[in-house]
Amino acid sequence: MTSTPDRNSLTAECGSATDPAVPALALRSITKSFGDFIALDDVDFDLRQGEVHSLLGENGAGKSSLMNVAAGLYAADRGTIEVAGRPAAIRGPSDAQALHIGMVHQHYKLVMPFTAVENILLANPSGGFEQSLQHTRQLISEKADLVGFDVDLDKPVGALSIAEQQRVEILKVLVAGANIIILDEPTAVLTDEEGQRLLEAIRKLASSGCCVALVTHKLHESLTHSDRITVMRNGKVVETVLPDRVTAPDLTTMIVGETLVENRHQTTVSGKQRLAVRGINAARADGLATLNDLSFDVRSGEIYGIAGVGGNGQSELVEVLMGLLSPSGGDIQLDGQGDITGTRADERRRFGVACIPADRQGFALAGDLSVSDNFSIGGVLSGKFGSWARLDRKSMARETRSAVEKYDVQGVRSDAQRSALLSGGNAQKLVIAREFSGSPTVVIAHSPNRGLDVRASAAVHGHLLSARDQGAAVVLISEDLDEILLLADRIGVMNSGTIVAEFGAPADRHAIGKAMVGHG
Amino acid sequence: MEFLVNWLANIPGFALPFALGALGLIICEKSGVLNLGAEGFLLIGAMAGAGAVLTFGGYPLLALAMAALASALLSLVFAVLVILLRVNQVISGLTIVFLAQGLTSLIALKQGWTNKAFTGLSSLDLGPLSDIPFIGPIVFSQDLIVYLTVGLFFLAVHLMGRTNAGLRLRAVGENPDAADAAGINVTAYRFVAVLIGALLLGLAGGYLTVVVSKIWVDGLTGGRGWIAIALVIFARWRIWRALGGAVLFGCIEALIPRVAAIGVQVPQYFVLMTPYVVTFAVMVWTSLSSNTASDEPGALGRPFVREERH
Numbered sequence: 001m002t003s004t005p006d007r008n009s010l011t012a013e014c015g016s017a018t019d020p021a022v023p024a025l026a027l028r029s030i031t032k033s034f035g036d037f038i039a040l041d042d043v044d045f046d047l048r049q050g051e052v053h054s055l056l057g058e059n060g061a062g063k064s065s066l067m068n069v070a071a072g073l074y075a076a077d078r079g080t081i082e083v084a085g086r087p088a089a090i091r092g093p094s095d096a097q098a099l100h101i102g103m104v105h106q107h108y109k110l111v112m113p114f115t116a117v118e119n120i121l122l123a124n125p126s127g128g129f130e131q132s133l134q135h136t137r138q139l140i141s142e143k144a145d146l147v148g149f150d151v152d153l154d155k156p157v158g159a160l161s162i163a164e165q166q167r168v169e170i171l172k173v174l175v176a177g178a179n180i181i182i183l184d185e186p187t188a189v190l191t192d193e194e195g196q197r198l199l200e201a202i203r204k205l206a207s208s209g210c211c212v213a214l215v216t217h218k219l220h221e222s223l224t225h226s227d228r229i230t231v232m233r234n235g236k237v238v239e240t241v242l243p244d245r246v247t248a249p250d251l252t253t254m255i256v257g258e259t260l261v262e263n264r265h266q267t268t269v270s271g272k273q274r275l276a277v278r279g280i281n282a283a284r285a286d287g288l289a290t291l292n293d294l295s296f297d298v299r300s301g302e303i304y305g306i307a308g309v310g311g312n313g314q315s316e317l318v319e320v321l322m323g324l325l326s327p328s329g330g331d332i333q334l335d336g337q338g339d340i341t342g343t344r345a346d347e348r349r350r351f352g353v354a355c356i357p358a359d360r361q362g363f364a365l366a367g368d369l370s371v372s373d374n375f376s377i378g379g380v381l382s383g384k385f386g387s388w389a390r391l392d393r394k395s396m397a398r399e400t401r402s403a404v405e406k407y408d409v410q411g412v413r414s415d416a417q418r419s420a421l422l423s424g425g426n427a428q429k430l431v432i433a434r435e436f437s438g439s440p441t442v443v444i445a446h447s448p449n450r451g452l453d454v455r456a457s458a459a460v461h462g463h464l465l466s467a468r469d470q471g472a473a474v475v476l477i478s479e480d481l482d483e484i485l486l487l488a489d490r491i492g493v494m495n496s497g498t499i500v501a502e503f504g505a506p507a508d509r510h511a512i513g514k515a516m517v518g519h520g
Numbered sequence: 521m522e523f524l525v526n527w528l529a530n531i532p533g534f535a536l537p538f539a540l541g542a543l544g545l546i547i548c549e550k551s552g553v554l555n556l557g558a559e560g561f562l563l564i565g566a567m568a569g570a571g572a573v574l575t576f577g578g579y580p581l582l583a584l585a586m587a588a589l590a591s592a593l594l595s596l597v598f599a600v601l602v603i604l605l606r607v608n609q610v611i612s613g614l615t616i617v618f619l620a621q622g623l624t625s626l627i628a629l630k631q632g633w634t635n636k637a638f639t640g641l642s643s644l645d646l647g648p649l650s651d652i653p654f655i656g657p658i659v660f661s662q663d664l665i666v667y668l669t670v671g672l673f674f675l676a677v678h679l680m681g682r683t684n685a686g687l688r689l690r691a692v693g694e695n696p697d698a699a700d701a702a703g704i705n706v707t708a709y710r711f712v713a714v715l716i717g718a719l720l721l722g723l724a725g726g727y728l729t730v731v732v733s734k735i736w737v738d739g740l741t742g743g744r745g746w747i748a749i750a751l752v753i754f755a756r757w758r759i760w761r762a763l764g765g766a767v768l769f770g771c772i773e774a775l776i777p778r779v780a781a782i783g784v785q786v787p788q789y790f791v792l793m794t795p796y797v798v799t800f801a802v803m804v805w806t807s808l809s810s811n812t813a814s815d816e817p818g819a820l821g822r823p824f825v826r827e828e829r830h
Contacts, residue, residue, distance in 0.1 A: 094703050109701040111694045112818065114687075121684075122691050123702035129683045 022085035024049045024211045025101065025180045030069055030079035039065040040076070041235045047180060047211040052202055054214045054222035057232035058255055058453035060423060063215045064106070066232070067182045070213075071103035072096035083180070102173025103182040108165050112158030116140070116151055116168045124176050136175065143174040146208060147201040161311075163194040170201075181205065182213045187221060188451065191309045191479060192513070199225040217453050219248050219255075231255055256455055271300035273335060274473035275442050280330035282313075282320050290316040291327065292497040298473040300335075300441070303464065305488025306477040306499070309516050313497035314477050315358070318446045321475070322355050323348045334442070346381065354440035356431055358447040360424070364431040367420030371412050372400040374419045375434050382438075399437075407433040408459065425456025432463050443467050443474045449483055461487055481516075485509060527771075527778050529657040532666045533732060535770025537562070540669055540724035541748030542755065542762040543676055548717030549757060550680065551710045552693035554821035556613025557598055559745025560620030561591040561718050565725025567624040570736035571631060573638045573729075580641035584665065584726045591722020592715050594620065599714040603707055606823035617745070625738045633736050640730040641665070663731055665723075672720070677759050689713060693817035696824040706824045721745070743796070750799040754806050757815040765802070772798060 023046035032040040040062050047053050055063045068074040070081065072090040081088050083099045090096050096103070110119050117137050124139075126132040137153060144151060149167045157165055166186060173181060183202070187195035199221060202212050206227075216222055222229050223243045231238040231254040238254045275298045282291040290313040298304040308314060319325035321332070323345040331341040337351050357363040365374050376396040379385050386392040400415045409429045411422055422430060428448065435443070445464060449457035464487060468474050477494075478484050484491055491507050492499040493515040501515040541558055548555045568590035572583035598616050601607045628634045641663050644650075649660040680686040691699040692709045700706050728744070729736050747769060755761035776791045 093701065097703075105701075109695070109698040111691045111698050113694060113815075114691065118687060119698075122687060122699070122704070125684055129687070132684070 023047055023082070024084055025070060025213075026082040026085075027066065027070060028080045028082070030066060030076045030081075032065060032069060032074055032076050039235050040069070043079075043232070043235070043237050045213075045230060045237065047213055049211050050206050050209055051227040052206045052212045052214055052225060054216055054226035054229045055232065056216060056219070056222050056229055056251065056255060058217060058455060059425065059451070060453075061232040061255075062235040063232055064184055065235075067103060067184060067213060067215055070096070070101060070180075071182060072101075073103075097176055097178070099180075100178050101180045101182070102176055102178025104166070104169045104173060104184065104186065106184045106188065108169050110157045110165060110168060113156050115155060116153045116157055116160075116171070119157055119168060120172045120175050123172050139175045140171050143171050147174070147204050149201060162189050163191075163198070166190070166198070174205075179210045180213075181210055182215070184215045185217070186214070187216065187218065192481065193309075195221070217255075219251050223248060223251070233257060252454065271302075271471060273297050274300040275335070275475070276333040277321070278331050278333065280317075280320055280327045280332070282316055282325055282327040284316060290497050291320065293330070294494075294498045295330075296492050296499050296502075298442075298475055300471050300473050301468060302489040303468050303474040303476050303487050305484035305491045306475065306494050307481055307484045307491055307512055307516060308479065308494035310479045312494050314446065314479070314494060316497075317494070318355070318357060318444060318477060321444050322353070349378065349438075350382070352438065352441035354435035354438070354443050356428075356435055356443070356445040356448050358450060360427050360431055361420065365419045365427060368418055370416045371404070371409075371419050371422070371430060372397050372415035375400045375403055375415075375430060375437075378434055378438060403433040403437060404430075407436075407463070409433065424451045425453060425459070428452060428456065428460055429463075432460065436463065436467060439470070440467070441472055443472050444477070445474065446477045447479060448476070449478070449480060457483075481509065481512065484512075523778065523782065525654060525657055527774055529661065530774040530778075531767065531770040532662050533770075534773040535766045536666055536669055537724040537728050537732075537744055538748055538751060538769050539673070539763050539766035540720050540727070541745060542751040542766055543673065543759065544717040544720030544724070545748055545752045546717075546755070546757055546759055546762055547676065547680075547689075547720070548713050549752065549820055550693045550817055551689055551713030552696060552817050552819040552822060552824070553599075553602055553710055553714055554609040554613065555598075555714070555717060556610055556749065557595075557616030557620075557745075558613075558721055558748050559741060559743065560616040560618075561594060561721035562725035562728070562741040562745045562748075563617075563620040563624045563739075564594050565591040565722030566729045566740050567628050567633070567725075567736055568722070569726030570636075570638070570729040571628065571633050573640060574631075574633050574636060578639070580730045581664070583730050584641070584723060587726025587730070588719045588722040591718045591725060595714050595718030598718075599711050602823065603710045603714070606825065609821045609823070621739065628736055628738070635735065635737055637735045640734040665727055665731060673759060673763055680759065690817070692824075693819055696819050696822075700824070700826060710824070721748075724748075747795055747799055750803055754802045756806070757817065769795060769798070 026046040028044055030040050030043045043062065043066055045055070045066060055066070057063050065074060069076045070090070072093045072095050075091070081090055088099055090099065111122065114122070117133060117140065120140060121132055121136045124136065126135055140153060149171065151164055151167050151171065152160065157168055160168070186198055190198060202214065203225065206212050214222065214226060226243055228240055229243055229246070229251070230240040231251065233255060277297065278295050280291050280294045281289070283289045294317065296304065306314070316325060320327050323343060327341065331339050334340045334351055340348060340351065361367055376385055376399065379399070380391065385396050397415050404412050407429045409422070409426045411426050419427065419430065443464065448460050448464065452460065464474055464476065476484065476487055485507065489505050491503040491505065491512060493501045493512055495516060503512060541562060545555055545558055565587035569583045569587035572586040573580060576582060594616065598612060601612045602609045643661050643663045646660045650656045652660065680690065688699065688704050689709055691702070692704060692706050696706045725741060728741060733740060751762055751765045751769070754765050772794060776794065780786060780791070
């Protein structure tokens with residue numbers, strides 16, 4: 001412990017004391033394993049004062065583990081940490097805080113019913129309650145001005161948007177006096193525009209003398225918004241490079257170890273109309289109208305992409321399409337079945353409608369049940385694995401094994417393994433394996449690449465494309481515009497609960513972006 | 521008029537065990553520990569209070585302190601189970617109730633405390649104040665614990681809402697992971713909350729014997745602990761609403777003997793059933809009026825495990 005905590009000083013600006021030649025934070029030969037799994041293997045990483053340093057890699061490459069070592073959440077098995085050139089022992093988050101290291105995690109550590117001030121006060125107590133409430137409020141507004149944040153301090157944090165909650169988290173570490181700031185996948189949950197604003201704020205932080213470690217798997221933002229890029233793969237550092245000396249394909253090669261470029265796949269073949277959605281109106285359980293006169297149609301053999309900023313009714317649209325939410329007006333026509341508006345979810349599944357929901361662990365899988373149970377549940381309902389009185393576990397296991405192989409679901413040690421143990425990408429592949437096992441005629445996919453790395457999302461996209469090529473009508477609802485542009489044959493833009501514009505592929509990115517944010 | 525004064529003057533005595541019990545439960549549950557053992561803590565307190573008066577030959581205030589301590593002692597068992605060993609909180613709470621039922625009967629029998637009447641704590645006589653018509657008997661002729669309880673409610677509201685400790689306690693019950701990340705010792709806060717909650721429940725139990733019945737019989741608390749649990753749900757974990765609910769139940773309980781006294785024929789078992797029917801109605805009403813803001817702790821009943829990889 002060489003540095004003294006100085007969190008309440010109003011004048012403490014970022015990195016005032018360090019010599020620019022010495023790295024503000026240096027991790028040397030860090031090794032960390034969990035059981036047999038080696039998460040970090042002799043990793044070196046350093047952060048200089050005033051820089052934004054991206055840490056790039058696939059899910060499970062060890063980026064977050066490395067940063068958790070710096071933040072005191074994981075104890076390294078071997079290796080040393082230096083802060084401003086002096087050896088530092090970080091035994092827990094409080095040691096890290098005393099060394100002015102602050103980390104914003106992917107999952108926010110906020111108490112939702114509390115206001116921003118209360119949340120920040122909780123982590124940074126200073127004397128009596130009433131005075132510290134005032135004091136904290138003052139500190140927050142100073143830090144917020146520094147980075148250009150605008151946050152409502154008196155609303156419960158739970159009522160704020162994800163982007164605002166993230167700002168509260170960042171302000172929390174700044175108020176705590178951090179000048180070494182670690183952001184774990186900060187843009188993963190933000191829209192393009194919000195992400196851009198965050199990256200600008202990060203730049204402001206760095207120019208005020210802080211150093212920022214930006215953990216990400218987005219090539220684009222590390223190329224345009226960082227001073228140095230360190231690429232990790234399989235728990236090792238591949239290389240540290242300067243962004244103006246590399247290209248995106250170079251980085252992709254470093255990340256996955258081989259060249260992996262997804263090309264646009266389009267089809268000119270389109271069959272007859274398979275799904276028609278006409279004038280749907282719907283309201284959420286709390287009465288808020290979310291879908292307003294929404295119409296679109298999808299032909300067989302095409303991917304219809306629905307782009308839009310999150311929270312414009314996408315989740316409700318998925319629920320309406322799957323029969324989980326009944327619309328207050330409008331109807332859904334399915335080729336060969338007629339009007340299916342009033343049918344239940346299980347009936348729609350029998351008609352050949354498959355769904356890949358956005359929240360896979362919440363809606364698509366039962367985490368505590370086995371891989372085999374999760375895969376077979378659809379077939380069990382349709383009586384494929386025996387009558388109600390008998391369950392043919394043998395054929396369930398057999399079909400699961402072949403599906404796991406066919407869809408390349410990795411990390412399945414046995415078909416009795418709990419599905420919660422699968423990583424995001426493999427869980428998604430399992431969902432797809434199940435949903436596609438009945439050869440669906442309509443596929444509804446909501447943000448299918450959310451939280452997935454390059455390789456896994458390429459695999460998921462491949463499955464969607466092959467479903468299309470086999471004649472399914474695919475509805476792809478995604479907040480990731482790149483995903484839409486890559487896959488969709490036609491694009492509808494969703495805004496305030498309705499489709500405000502439609503584009504044929506190849507579409508103009510800027511025109512779509514305009515339609516996404518327009519209309520008030 | 522006489523009926524009214526008599527009724528109103530008796531309400532605080534009936535309402536107090538509910539009020540103290542509900543307050544204890546709220547403090548405990550605000551830390552995220554679901555306490556279904558309320559009935560058990562009341563029983564232990566009630567028996568310990570009676571036992572202490574009989575043993576020391578008086579000293580009712582000391583006896584009430586013993587009641588609170590006995591309950592706190594039992595709560596240590598509960599706290600170790602649910603906080604350290606992370607046993608299911610529902611099952612642990614129920615276990616405490618049954619443990620206390622057996623334990624109190626056994627100890628009271630062995631010590632010969634059962635069915636022995638004693639002089640407990642009597643009401644205060646504040647001289648001229650108590651003689652004021654109407655107001656005197658209602659406001660100035662209560663026992664010491666009634667006034668103490670009113671003070672405790674003000675104190676609890678202040679501690680919960682306007683202090684750092686209260687803020688942390690609520691954070692622990694709302695999102696223990698966030699509290700832990702903020703450097704708060706979740707385990708310690710939960711332990712202290714369970715202990716304070718049990719002290720108040722024990723005091724409520726002691727009040728039932730030392731002040732109200734002035735005698736111990738097996739199962740004396742008669743399900744008041746369960747009513748206190750229902751009250752907390754009714755109050756949506758808000759302290760002042762819990763006091764309001766307790767007074768409402770006090771009104772009903774105080775009314776029953778008085779209605780019988782003026783000669784209205786009511787079947788005995790219907791009378792005994794009334795508080796539970798009201799509890800039932802209140803809970804149905806609570807769940808139907810879903811627009812009322814709830815302060816239910818987000819992590820209620822969920823044990824805290826520090827996040828580790830897989």
